[in-house]
Amino acid sequence: MSSHHESILREPLVTGQNITYSKVTEDILVPVENKPNKAWWIGFIVSAMGAGLWVFSVSWTFWFGVGEWGLNKTVGWAWDITGFVWWVGIGHAGTLISAVLLLFRQNWRNSINRSAEAMTIFAVICAASYIISHMGRPWLFHWALPLPNQYGSLWVNFNSPLVWDVFAISTYFSVSLVFWYTGLLPDIATIRDRAMGTRRRIYSILSFGWNGSVKTWQRFELVSLILAGVSTPLVLSVHTIVSMDFATSVVPGWHTTIFPPYFVAGAIFSGFAMVQTLLLVTRKVMNFENYITMFHIESMNKIIILTGSIVGVAYLTELFIAWYSGVEYEQYAFLNRVSGPYWWAYWIMMTCNVISPQLFWIKKVRTSIALSWILSIVVNIGMWFERFVIIVTSLHRDYLPSSWVMFYPSWVDVGIFIGSIGVFFTLFLLFLRVLPAIAMAEVKLLLKSSSDQAKQKLIAEKSVDKGQAEYYIESLEKYDSISPKVAEYEKV
């Protein structure tokens, strides 16, 4: 049935009074159907300036070559691959929310999956642009594909993780795009049927002619489930393969078997932090407080502690194994990380990723919007430093002490990095303007079972155990910052 009742003990996923199906549509489409507010314009102009910087710096790189970056003959990978891994990692939370949480029947994902998936796509675009621009001759990027050619054909080396990565990233990007767009169809149809004139025509083309008949929905649900099923191992494989770019080399500090799970945990960790960074602002600016509640924020913070702790264990395991291996190169690589010239990067990483997320054990911290937002940014910084530490500290002092150097980024490196953040936010803000940021159809599905008002009705009908009802009302006070006044419950 569409509306079997959920246990009263579960926290409500939609709060607020008088939420009807049309109210959900109205609320969520406010940013799409109206002129943007000042906050949006300020954000958009700043981001677009960043995107402009990105276009300039990337064009500069294409024109003059990667020699314009701060790379030298010892450090051949630095901010480029750091940025690439950082962005791919951020993207992973979107797939995790939309696919893994769907398989685990975590209904709270319904109101955050859409924007998290959009984030995935934009983050992978940023990551891919790093890959293209670090190639040196980006117009020959198709040489990474197994295409017939006039050299024999000389094929790509399928034994190389870099070739695996080409397949993994392109599969990941295109499957995520399909997953996201299929999910968008019913919501685009909603906008179409409310719009007039040119807008209607545009959304009509985008809606693929969706009409919401029984058979469409039945197949839609199966398609979503199977896409979730294939995306789950896909997302794990992508970061596993990214980690193998390092782990299959013989560079001390990279050549470790712990890399795949360690990278995957780090990816989910940084991705959730980025979702938190974006959604806390979106929720406020777009007035989505009834749909993205404190319960959502707290749940995401819990995932951040879990994955942050896994990352912490991985850091300590690396140190232990380096010592325990008895290999002097391995031992030196880690000693150099902890106390060498890049000690500050290592300790920024340790503090931001391992120590500060532990503050989320305190309930006051994980239910505070301001602190959650600050800590989510701290995690993003920490995860960038993690990739920097792994890449640069392993390379800058190699086997030959005569070629030991430091890495100094050039303005082009900095421009591309800051610019890529600008590109990401520009795309995200445009997305908020033209497409519904919350999956309306999926939130409507929760309305009769998991919303606060449905639970209120149950209590009013006295069809639930009194103790349980009291527990529920108490939990509202504990978890919810904005909504229901407990006074209203006293009446019932």
Next chain:
Amino acid sequence: MSNIKYILGHFADPDDMMHGIDKLQENNISVYDVFTPMPIHGIEDKLGIRRSRLGKVAFGFGITGTITAISMITYMLVIDWPMNIGGKPHFAFPDFVPIMFELTVLFAAFGMVGTYFFVNHLAPGRAPRVMDLRATNDRFVVAIDAKANPSHDKIDDILKKAGAVEVKHNERKYVSYE
């Protein structure tokens, strides 16, 4: 004979709609289709709709992807241009697994979604065949073929009794054509 083609029962609540479908079926009135703003669980059984076979389609495409990957890599690295890499075997199966996996997922996802779009006639620019514009917003619409079920007053009555907030008699099948 009237020109009415379809009778639409508008419900504001999915449970009322399910109840309405039950009532119609008790009176031997066949439901043409149901248009809703969200998936309704359990409606397939009620309307006697068969299980979707898209799962099998996905499997078929997936296995095609696996076979494509292994045959492509084997042809390129073992048959067409075998290279001696430290005397290691040309057919280095474990190294082929990641790409076999990626292509399995790629083919399964694109094949299944493509099939879904094809069988449901979803395509960019296709004119939406919508019987009522609120069916994508907040109304759960049961459509009844008026030609096949002639007793219109009775249908109206059943729908209203079941909790329909509005009953419409449409002379056009789709309202969305301009």
